[in-house]
Amino acid sequence: xxxxxxxxxxxxxxxxxxxxxxxxxxxxxxxxxxxxxxxxxxxxxxxxxxxxxxxxxxxxxxxxxxxxxxxxxxxxxxxxxxxxxxxxxxxxxxxxxxxxxxxxxxxxxxxxxxxxxxxxxxxxxxxxxxxxxxxxxxxxxxxxxxxxxxxxxxxxxxxxxxxxxxxxxxxxxxxxxxxxxxxxxxxxxxxxxxxxxxxxxxxxxxxxxxxxxxxxxxxxxx
Numbered sequence: 001x002x003x004x005x006x007x008x009x010x011x012x013x014x015x016x017x018x019x020x021x022x023x024x025x026x027x028x029x030x031x032x033x034x035x036x037x038x039x040x041x042x043x044x045x046x047x048x049x050x051x052x053x054x055x056x057x058x059x060x061x062x063x064x065x066x067x068x069x070x071x072x073x074x075x076x077x078x079x080x081x082x083x084x085x086x087x088x089x090x091x092x093x094x095x096x097x098x099x100x101x102x103x104x105x106x107x108x109x110x111x112x113x114x115x116x117x118x119x120x121x122x123x124x125x126x127x128x129x130x131x132x133x134x135x136x137x138x139x140x141x142x143x144x145x146x147x148x149x150x151x152x153x154x155x156x157x158x159x160x161x162x163x164x165x166x167x168x169x170x171x172x173x174x175x176x177x178x179x180x181x182x183x184x185x186x187x188x189x190x191x192x193x194x195x196x197x198x199x200x201x202x203x204x205x206x207x208x209x210x211x212x213x214x215x216x217x218x219x220x221x222x
Contacts, residue, residue, distance in 0.1 A: 049096060056084045082118060086111055101150060102160055109143040133179070137189025144168055144196055159215045162204055166216075169197025 002011045002025040004018035011018060011025045018025050060081050067077035090111025094104040113136050120131035144165065151161035172193035179186035204212040216222075 049092070052092070053088075056088065060084055079122070086115060090114075100157070101154070102147070102157065102164060105143070105146055105150070106164065109139055113139050129183070132175075133183070133187035134189055136175070137187070137193050140168060140172065140193045141189075141196060144193070144200065148200065158208075159211065162208065162212055163215060163219060165197065165200045165204070169194065169201055172197050 002015070003009070004011060004021065004023055004025045006021050006023035007018060009018055016025060017023065060077075063077040063080040064074065067074055090107045094107045099107070113131075116131040116135035116139065120126055120129060120135070147161050147164050147168070151158055151165065154161065172190055175190045176186050176194060179190060
């Protein structure tokens, strides 16, 4: 006996379709097994990240062993460790923890600024701190632009983007103070970043006054 999957009518004979509704019928007690089991996408991703981590750790270990064997100290293997650790911290970690767009963007720009400072230290040991007075301001300006675009596009998370823009403005002002304390002068890049941040804050105060000040009060526990 066969049974209609739609109306439940028992169908005799070799008919493959229900005479009432026309739906396909199947024999009672017969289970439909999938010939090819479904492959879990999540397990594939886990295997990929596990192998990537294993290869990264092996590369670091091999480089340290070779460096110690040849130079009797840790020299160039530091660059290998940094080059493998930075992508894991700033790119792989946000992806694994499923950060939102704002957090992924923030970690990406933080990684770019850290890389600039690292290169500056390796190249001239900060005798000419171009990473601070040129590289970091340019990265910060691009960061501010990306946050402004996303703030307009993501209405649900607008408060988070507004607070991020405010933090970058404050960070620019702090860097101006560091410039005068460290270099006894300030480069134009930090002035541009601070001015750009001030424009963002003024715009938020004018066009999103209630929501912006409400979020500030909540964050500052006022």
